[in-house]
Amino acid sequence: MTNKKTPPLSIENVSVAYHRKPVLRNITYQSPEGECVGIIGPNGAGKSTLIKAALGLLPLAGGKVSIYGKPYSQQRKCVGYVPQRESVDWDFPTNALDVVLMGLYGQLGWFRRPKSEHKDRALEALRKVGMESFAKRQISQLSGGQQQRVFLARALAQEAQVYFMDEPFVGVDAATEKAIVQVLHELKEQKKTVFVVHHDLQTVSEYFDSVMLLNLRLIASGATREVFTADNLQKTYGGRLAILPQTNELLSTK
Amino acid sequence: MSSIWIILTGALIASSCAFLGCFLILRRMAMLGDAISHSILPGIVIAFLVSGSRDPLPMFIGAAVFGLLCTIIIQLLRNQGVQADAAMSVSFTALFSIGIILISLFTQQVDLDLDCVLYGEIAYVPYDTWTWHGIDMGPRAMWGAGAAFLLSLIIVRLFYKQFKLTSFDPALAMAIGIPVAVFHYLLMGLVSITTVASFESVGAILVVAMLIVPAATAYLLTERLGVMLGLSVLIGTLCSICGYFLSVVLDASIAGCMTMVAGGLFALAFLFSPHQGVVTRWWIRKKLRTQI
Numbered sequence: 001m002t003n004k005k006t007p008p009l010s011i012e013n014v015s016v017a018y019h020r021k022p023v024l025r026n027i028t029y030q031s032p033e034g035e036c037v038g039i040i041g042p043n044g045a046g047k048s049t050l051i052k053a054a055l056g057l058l059p060l061a062g063g064k065v066s067i068y069g070k071p072y073s074q075q076r077k078c079v080g081y082v083p084q085r086e087s088v089d090w091d092f093p094t095n096a097l098d099v100v101l102m103g104l105y106g107q108l109g110w111f112r113r114p115k116s117e118h119k120d121r122a123l124e125a126l127r128k129v130g131m132e133s134f135a136k137r138q139i140s141q142l143s144g145g146q147q148q149r150v151f152l153a154r155a156l157a158q159e160a161q162v163y164f165m166d167e168p169f170v171g172v173d174a175a176t177e178k179a180i181v182q183v184l185h186e187l188k189e190q191k192k193t194v195f196v197v198h199h200d201l202q203t204v205s206e207y208f209d210s211v212m213l214l215n216l217r218l219i220a221s222g223a224t225r226e227v228f229t230a231d232n233l234q235k236t237y238g239g240r241l242a243i244l245p246q247t248n249e250l251l252s253t254k
Numbered sequence: 255m256s257s258i259w260i261i262l263t264g265a266l267i268a269s270s271c272a273f274l275g276c277f278l279i280l281r282r283m284a285m286l287g288d289a290i291s292h293s294i295l296p297g298i299v300i301a302f303l304v305s306g307s308r309d310p311l312p313m314f315i316g317a318a319v320f321g322l323l324c325t326i327i328i329q330l331l332r333n334q335g336v337q338a339d340a341a342m343s344v345s346f347t348a349l350f351s352i353g354i355i356l357i358s359l360f361t362q363q364v365d366l367d368l369d370c371v372l373y374g375e376i377a378y379v380p381y382d383t384w385t386w387h388g389i390d391m392g393p394r395a396m397w398g399a400g401a402a403f404l405l406s407l408i409i410v411r412l413f414y415k416q417f418k419l420t421s422f423d424p425a426l427a428m429a430i431g432i433p434v435a436v437f438h439y440l441l442m443g444l445v446s447i448t449t450v451a452s453f454e455s456v457g458a459i460l461v462v463a464m465l466i467v468p469a470a471t472a473y474l475l476t477e478r479l480g481v482m483l484g485l486s487v488l489i490g491t492l493c494s495i496c497g498y499f500l501s502v503v504l505d506a507s508i509a510g511c512m513t514m515v516a517g518g519l520f521a522l523a524f525l526f527s528p529h530q531g532v533v534t535r536w537w538i539r540k541k542l543r544t545q546i
Contacts, residue, residue, distance in 0.1 A: 055429045081429045088423045092280060093479045102423065105415050106430030113415065138477040
């Protein structure tokens with residue numbers, strides 16, 4: 001599955017359109033392996049759309065996405081997905097452990113039910129994000145950060161090779177942020193590739209080995225220290241980047 | 255004997271409706287039951303005109319086809335950007351009106367009582383029995399509702415995790431390769447079948463109540479999906495039993511009384527549910543305040 005030559009994610013000339021309006025245009029990208037990649041760009045730049053297109057959740061208007069050289073539909077089992085927290089109804093009658101177990105449904109196939117070995121795996125995933133004591137807690141009684149960690153645990157339980165995380169850092173507390181960073185480190189040590197849609201420019205250099213700067217088109221991509229420059233950010237955000245002066249020292253000055 | 259048949263039929267109808275209603279509520283599609291139960295009218299009329307009889311099978315097929323047709327139209331409209339509630343109202347009122355026009359056009363041939371379609375009459379259930387090999391097997395409506403319930407139980411039991419995940423997080427379901435649309439239409443198909451099997455006895459309007467009210471009550475009482483499904487069936491059965499005796503006392507419509515009991519139980523759950531009840535929460539707050 002992990003041939004050294006084929007990149008974990010390869011995007012060729014991908015365009016996506018909602019109704020008639022294009023939201024992604026001619027994106028071409030080859031990802032490095034075993035890195036944590038930040039997907040950066042302003043609101044409405046198509047960051048989430050890119051992830052959803054890669055996961056086959058949206059029809060492509062053109063182009064091709066491959067995961068380790070094959071279409072996503074053949075590689076589902078080696079891909080983990082963390083959707084945006086707001087995308088689901090947290091009043092759903094279920095508990096944290098159950099949500100994490102959902103990550104294993106793909107491996108269970110059509111008819112098998114989760115058994116105790118699966119529960120152990122789900123508990124282990126919860127432990128990795130520091131949530132094992134909340135396993136039996138109804139999900140609506142968790143804080144936003146805890147809910148995010150449950151989602152992260154669910155993706156970890158999938159034991160994938162490539163992870164896509166849609167804004168995991170948005171609106172979380174410090175403990176959760178620490179837990180997520182910890183998980184990202186662990187995944188990297190295991191030579192897994194993680195794509196993270198990210199908003200906070202201050203932390204980009206700290207969290208990500210490489211970045212994709214996106215605004216309808218791919219503005220730039222590559223190692224963070226080479227690509228995450230004031231110049232490229234200006235191109236990505238246009239005139240809308242008011243926080244540039246403060247972030248200057250965090251930017252690469254190549 | 256006839257009162258036992260009525261209670262049993264009512265309980266089976268209420269249970270099968272409540273069971274599927276849980277999923278409708280969790281998918282925020284409570285009004286879909288309303289849409290389906292109305293849109294099957296043209297299906298019944300057309301089946302009647304084509305077959306020329308009131309045999310249950312053609313009626314059943316016609317109704318199920320139109321129930322599904324309604325959900326497909328709703329889905330198509332939604333995919334094209336029409337708002338969910340608008341898409342629903344447009345589709346089912348259009349189909350329902352086609353049914354009404356058909357009835358009024360073919361009044362001579364169609365011996366369908368619109369009142370019966372809308373309000374049903376469960377009191378007549380014991381007189382329409384199913385005879386099998388010369389043995390009286392009990393009311394036909396009871397067997398219909400029972401079969402629908404059994405079918406729902408089997409399918410939901412087989413695909414429990416798929417129904418759960420597509421209800422909670424359709425994006426993840428799609429990403430791991432569960433055909434979300436297939437399960438959507440499977441659920442809608444089951445709702446159509448259950449509605450058809452029920453509406454003759456309790457009417458199109460009260461089917462909606464049975465689909466939603468017991469499930470909504472169960473939702474207030476538990477935090478586990480499995481428990482919610484079980485509770486909703488229990489509440490549905492309770493509605494049938496209490497509703498029947500209430501109707502005897504009041505000498506009033508049985509289906510109406512069953513629905514009123516369902517409403518009453520919902521009100522109780524709303525006020526006194528252990529976690530979400532209005533009175534419960536007020537009581538907890540008061541206790542906390544006196545402790546402080």
